[in-house]
Amino acid sequence: MEKQFYAIIDIGSNTMRLVIYMQEKGGRLKEVENVKAVARLRTYLDNNQKLSNAGISKLISTLKSFQDVLAAYDVNSIICVATATIRQAKNNQQIKEKIEIETGLDIRILSEEEEAYYGYLAVVNSTSITTGITVDIGGGSTEVTYFENRELIASHSFPFGALTLKEFLSESIPTEQELVELKQFLTEQFRSLPWLINKDVPLVAIGGSARNLAQIDQNIKRYPLAGLHQYKMYDTDIQSISNYLTDLKTEDLPKVEGLSKDRADIIIPAIQVFHTLYQVIQADSFILSRKGLRDGVFFEQLSKDIGTTLFPNVLEDSIQELMNDYNLNPKQILHVQYLTRIVFNYLKDNGVMNLMKTDWELVKRASYLCHLGEYIDAESSAQHTFYLLANRTIDGLMHKERLMLALIASYKNKTVFKQFIGPYKDWFLKEERKKLRHLGALLKFTYCLDATKRQIVKELDITKKQRKLVITLYCSGDYTPEEYQAEKQKNHLEKIIKMDVDLHFVSMKK
Template identity: 80%
Template sequence: MKKQYYAIIDIGSNTMRLVIYLQERGGRLKEVENVKAVARLRTFLDLNNNLSKAGINKLVSTLNSFKDVLSVYQLKEVICVATATIRQANNKDVIKAIAEQETGLPMRILSEEEEAYYGYLAVVNSTSIETGITVDIGGGSTEVTYFENRKLIQSHSFSFGALTLKDFFANEIPTDEELEQLHSYLIAQFRTLPWLTERDVPLIGIGGSARNLVQIEQNMKEYPLAGLHQYKMYDKDIQMVNNYLTSLNPEKLPKVEGLSKDRADIIIPAIQVFHTLYQTIQAECFILSRKGLRDGVFYEQLSKEMGSILFPNVLEDSIQELINDYNLEPKQIMHVQYLTRKVFDFLKHNGIMHLDKNDWNLVKRASYLCHLGEYIDAESSAQHTFYLLANRTIDGLMHKERLMLALIASYKNKTVFKQFIQPYKNWFLKEERRKLRHLGALLKFTYCLDATKRQVVKDITIHRKKTELIFTIHCVGDWTPEEYQAEKQKKHLEKLAKMEVKLHFISAM
């Protein structure tokens, strides 16, 4: 299949960015190139609100530098969009004409409604959040949306952004009085929208300032997992970062770990927006979405092929990407899943383990990805499986959920499990850790019943006899490898069941 590449250029008020995507077999887009340029076009607006000649030259030269990168790829489509600064400039038609003539790139100037809509579309197609409020603070505008059951209900674009809000401060590090003035201004602005108040839903941050906020907080906490997408914070965490940044000397601000130098002078006003909005809506939590406007534009493009603007199941699509990337075998996955369900249901219905629907969903997800680390190295499969799943973004899973998936799918034995979970031990109660270990042992056992990937084991019948569990395993063909592996693994099943396990392999013929 010929690779399909798409490109988008996002002309923002603070930064301009080129992103190139590869369309995966499943239809979703994978980012393969991301080029950023700090143009700060907002600073080129004159007293008449026209973009100056110097600003237009900056725009054109940056676009032409992006074209050099574009020439490396055979692109199916290139989209160039502009947001607040170009939209608000009185000479936007002139800007558009000159840019298109000088670069050959057609420019689309997004309306306020479109900018907000694309942010919403990116969030609902890359997270599992059903209801929430999004906020995307750029250099010259701030977009907010409210969605319920994944459907857009309200949207609005405020005419202030991180670059304009820094005018509240005389210096990069504001005084308490300046912070209070900005806080009061933001409260007044947010309260003009009744649908923003007291929602008690997640607040989802989009864009560079939100990413920097999370990066700073992760560095301050020495956060052990990789990745930013779907990272969760709370009011106290945002306040902690704010207090830390406002306590610094100005020369130390650009050196903060996780903070881009080009955002050093605008990060504090941006955080004030997040914190004030969090308090206004009485948010459940703050969640970062690494997917934003650019992704939303392409989700709309893909919807023309799909017939719907919403992916039916974000998590399933993301898991399918992993299956494709690591050449996992769907036939084996479904067979292991069938065998796992048989054992799971027996343990549940006979009161041997306290199991519920959430536990099955965890095991089912893990069964799709069980020991995908064999793709890298069979001998150290468990280590690779854990690392890949724990440190790769999986759309639709929060960070703790991703870690739980990694712990179950990579299970090898109790010792290795303890090694994997050690840095995250305080994330779980003792009973939760035991449950994860037992679910991993269960999946490992049923995985052994298809050790040679031939589906030799056709079915399982389980009986309980006093202190014994008797597994009658119905097979077609030579089951010797499966019997060997299952006998090795059954000790983990015995520990979780607290009784002896006997395996009887018989011919199903």
């Protein structure tokens, strides 16, 4: 399938952004270009709520610079959307017409409802969160939505954003009184919506200010994993960063690691929005979504092909994308999965190992991506498998879940497992670490039963005789390579079940 490119231009109140996506191998859209311009169009609204000529000029010159970038791609379609500042500008129709004359671009001015809806759509189609509240703070508006079982229940757009809330502060670093007044204002605003109060669900944040908050937190904690999407924080984390920033001098604020210089003067008001909303909701956590309005618009476009705006299998689609990217063999994967299930069920049902249904989900998930690192280098497959899975965004998996997947799929031996889990040791209890190692060892053994990727081992029969596990492997064809690998790797299984394992390879009758 030929590469197909799609572009979206997002005209926000603070920043303007061009994002180009690529679609190939029949998969979902992948971002290949992301160009940002800090236009601060909000500051060009005059007393009559009209965008000034200087603002229009800034807008058009930025769009033309985006078109220079677009010229390097054979783009199938370009979608151009505008949010709060253009929506609120009383001369927005004249702006729309002038842009079309000057650039040929047709601007779609999103309503408050549409802006909130696209944020919700991005979250439910790129995370595993089924019930939650989203917040997207822009320069001139703040959108919140509430969804249950992935269905949108309520939404609202507040007519304030990071740039307008900045007016509460005399300087970038507020006084204590200014912070109190800002929080009081925000609390009153959020509590005016009964469906926001005491929900005890995740608060999912979208947009640049949320990304900066997460980046600052990761830098302070020296967070060992890469990626921001689905990064989790708590009330105390947000309060801690707020205290840290408000204790700085104004000139030191732009030097904070993880904070974009163009957001230095608006990050503190934005953080107050997140923290106040967290407290009104009584949220159970704060989760960042890197997928936002732009992605929501494209999810709607893609839905025309599948007939629903809600992708039914977020995680499965993301795993399939990985399988495509690294040329993994679906036939081999399903066969290894089948053999693994037989061994897993026997160990579980006969009390050989303490296994649960949730453990099977972990092993099954890892079996799709086992030894993915061979794509880069067979000799160091385990290292590449672990690094790729631990540090690549996988829609539908939180960071800890992603790490668990990486640890099981990359399992080589106990020593290497300890090296991999070392920086994350305090993420897990001792029993959890042991369970992950055992699941990895189990998958390591069953994976070698299809060493030549020919599906030679068709069936397994397992029995327990005294202190020994006897596995009979029924094969079609020459099973010598599989027998060699299985005998070599069976020690991984023996160590976790604390029993000897006898393997009997037999040819199936034709």
